[in-house]
Amino acid sequence: MEQLPNEILEKIICLLPVKCVLRLRCVSKSWLAIISSPYFVKLHLKRSVQTKSNLRLFRWRYDLFQVDFNSLYEGNDLQMVKVDSIPLMFRKYGLVPNCSCDGLLCMSTICVIQNVLLCNPSPRRYYGPNCSVDGLYCMPKVRAIENVFLWNPSTRKSIKLPYASIEIANQSDRLNAYVYCCYRIGYDNNNDDYKVVRIVILISYHLDIIIDYEIKVYSLRSNFWHRPEKFSHCPNWISFGNIIVGRALHWISTVKSDLKRESLIVAFDFGTEKYRVLPQPEYSSPHFDLYLDNFGGCLSLSCKYESSIVDVFLLKEYGKKNEHWSRLITLSPTTTSEIYHPVTPIAYSKCGKKVWLHMGRMRLVLYNLEQKLVEENTVDGKRELTSPLHTCFESLVSIDVPVAPMVTWEVV
Amino acid sequence: MSSKKMITLKSSDGRIFEVEEAVAQESQTIKHMIEDGYGNSVIPLPNVTGRILYKIIEFCTKHVAVEEDIKQKSVEPTVVVEDVKQKSVEPTVVEDVKQKSVELPVDDDAWDAEPSDIDEWDAQFIDVDESTMFELIVASNYLNIKRLMDLSAQAIADMMKDKTVEEIRKIFNIQNDFTPEEEMKIRNENSWAYE
Numbered sequence: 001m002e003q004l005p006n007e008i009l010e011k012i013i014c015l016l017p018v019k020c021v022l023r024l025r026c027v028s029k030s031w032l033a034i035i036s037s038p039y040f041v042k043l044h045l046k047r048s049v050q051t052k053s054n055l056r057l058f059r060w061r062y063d064l065f066q067v068d069f070n071s072l073y074e075g076n077d078l079q080m081v082k083v084d085s086i087p088l089m090f091r092k093y094g095l096v097p098n099c100s101c102d103g104l105l106c107m108s109t110i111c112v113i114q115n116v117l118l119c120n121p122s123p124r125r126y127y128g129p130n131c132s133v134d135g136l137y138c139m140p141k142v143r144a145i146e147n148v149f150l151w152n153p154s155t156r157k158s159i160k161l162p163y164a165s166i167e168i169a170n171q172s173d174r175l176n177a178y179v180y181c182c183y184r185i186g187y188d189n190n191n192d193d194y195k196v197v198r199i200v201i202l203i204s205y206h207l208d209i210i211i212d213y214e215i216k217v218y219s220l221r222s223n224f225w226h227r228p229e230k231f232s233h234c235p236n237w238i239s240f241g242n243i244i245v246g247r248a249l250h251w252i253s254t255v256k257s258d259l260k261r262e263s264l265i266v267a268f269d270f271g272t273e274k275y276r277v278l279p280q281p282e283y284s285s286p287h288f289d290l291y292l293d294n295f296g297g298c299l300s301l302s303c304k305y306e307s308s309i310v311d312v313f314l315l316k317e318y319g320k321k322n323e324h325w326s327r328l329i330t331l332s333p334t335t336t337s338e339i340y341h342p343v344t345p346i347a348y349s350k351c352g353k354k355v356w357l358h359m360g361r362m363r364l365v366l367y368n369l370e371q372k373l374v375e376e377n378t379v380d381g382k383r384e385l386t387s388p389l390h391t392c393f394e395s396l397v398s399i400d401v402p403v404a405p406m407v408t409w410e411v412v
Numbered sequence: 413m414s415s416k417k418m419i420t421l422k423s424s425d426g427r428i429f430e431v432e433e434a435v436a437q438e439s440q441t442i443k444h445m446i447e448d449g450y451g452n453s454v455i456p457l458p459n460v461t462g463r464i465l466y467k468i469i470e471f472c473t474k475h476v477a478v479e480e481d482i483k484q485k486s487v488e489p490t491v492v493v494e495d496v497k498q499k500s501v502e503p504t505v506v507e508d509v510k511q512k513s514v515e516l517p518v519d520d521d522a523w524d525a526e527p528s529d530i531d532e533w534d535a536q537f538i539d540v541d542e543s544t545m546f547e548l549i550v551a552s553n554y555l556n557i558k559r560l561m562d563l564s565a566q567a568i569a570d571m572m573k574d575k576t577v578e579e580i581r582k583i584f585n586i587q588n589d590f591t592p593e594e595e596m597k598i599r600n601e602n603s604w605a606y607e
């Protein structure tokens with residue numbers, strides 16, 4: 001029997017789960033070459049995304065579970081499967097998934113808001129390695145920046161990101177404040193690179209005023225952190241979601257002036273590292289609470305009005321001329337018993353007529369788009385998920401870095 | 413029924429097949445040849461044996477027929493269904509449509525859902541031995557028939573999932589050109605995957 005040509009082999013192997021593909025690496029030299037090629041990794045990822053053979057991960061207690069929404073038929077319980085490939089050291093450091101992109105998860109500590117006492121470093125006294133140069137606050141040990149890893153749960157490879165100090169300009173000699181830190185990972189299309197954005201926000205002691213913020217970007221290709229241009233208005237740390245759509249990171253910035261308080265939807269492009277302010281939908285009434293999320297590649301905006309009604313909008317035709325918001329659902333307290341904001345759509349049901357909604361990071365419900373009401377649902381007997389869901393596709397994306405100052409860890 | 417244009421195909425082993433143009437055009441390769449003006453003479457397919465070409469024609473004929481049925485059924489379904497719902501009269505219109513379509517379910521959900529009978533038919537079609545599957549995928553790649561390519565690729569992938577490396581080499585007729593040390597090194601890089 002003749003051998004199959006490579007172009008056909010690629011089409012077949014890219015349909016297989018990662019575990020299977022990794023086994024096939026030792027079949028022959030040409031198979032190894034096919035599987036290792038960057039083209040094939042992208043092809044496999046594309047198939048993974050298209051066929052939605054993905055893991056929805058969430059943390060419950062101290063473990064990671066995966067939930068496969070696409071194997072669910074209405075009326076059945078969601079199957080939760082424990083992810084046992086998590087490296088032991090992640091547990092030791094108390095690391096949890098922060099965000100994900102193309103099958104890579106960014107892991108950092110659970111505690112993301114920390115009380116700190118900041119001071120101006122005197123030129124004569126030595127404050128240790130965390131001390132920054134003149135004009136910047138001296139930061140004590142901030143837990144969230146200590147152990148940050150990139151992990152691919154499908155290939156089971158991980159790498160520790162180099163340490164990057166926090167550099168925020170000081171405004172007073174001593175400051176009792178809170179430091180909020182979060183990470184978002186995205187793909188830089190221009191350079192075929194994965195980037196991790198770190199946002200550190202300095203908040204006043206009463207958690208009401210944002211003093212300042214810092215943004216830094218890590219590039220996997222260079223294995224290095226750098227500071228991009230900074231947007232003039234600070235991200236709103238309370239509603240900072242995991243929103244990467246169209247190769248850009250999104251957040252909401254609150255601009256306070258004497259007369260009013262305005263919210264801006266800001267997009268930070270991973271490739272160009274530039275900012276764009278997005279237009280907002282037509283709101284039914286003025287007062288609102290906004291929350292952004294990603295629903296199947298679309299930016300979703302959950303908006304809570306003063307009347308406690310919640311609207312969820314989706315942004316269609318992202319980046320194109322006819323970019324516009326379209327209302328997906330409306331939840332009213334008169335028709336739905338418990339509404340927890342933010343309301344984030346997670347997935348469509350198999351028939352496409354219903355949507356899974358995650359409410360207030362606590363409750364998972366099924367919303368019927370035609371009848372416009374919420375149906376009851378249980379998750380493995382529990383109705384609450386106590387932490388955010390992360391979408392993590394199966395992928396072969398590698399996290400090898402050119403210079404290796406850090407050790408690559410592997411689960412044995 | 414109006415007479416349809418027939419296309420003549422010739423396999424590598426000299427067998428002649430006459431097929432309707434719509435069926436032949438399931439293959440993008442043949443479609444381009446027809447567009448380039450070769451539709452009136454015999455189209456030679458030197459890369460496809462008669463046995464495989466026969467099966468491919470069977471596949472394309474079936475899918476063209478299913479699409480015809482869906483098209484006929486979906487010509488006025490929204491109007492018909494809504495009329496029936498609102499007025500509750502003229503059930504005969506629905507009956508007519510029912511008779512035209514062959515195997516499709518009649519409930520409301522059918523308007524949106526893919527008929528699952530064709531998936532079953534596809535599954536039976538591709539339930540063949542490995543060497544036939546390989547011939548089908550090579551031929552459908554050459555003839556550029558996406559649906560058959562996807563079906564056979566998935567079938568082969570499903571077959572591969574639980575096989576060991578040695579079994580894979582045998583099925584795909586591959587020579588192991590690694591030294592034992594090289595192979596061991598590669599296995600150790602992902603030892604967990606071999607459990």
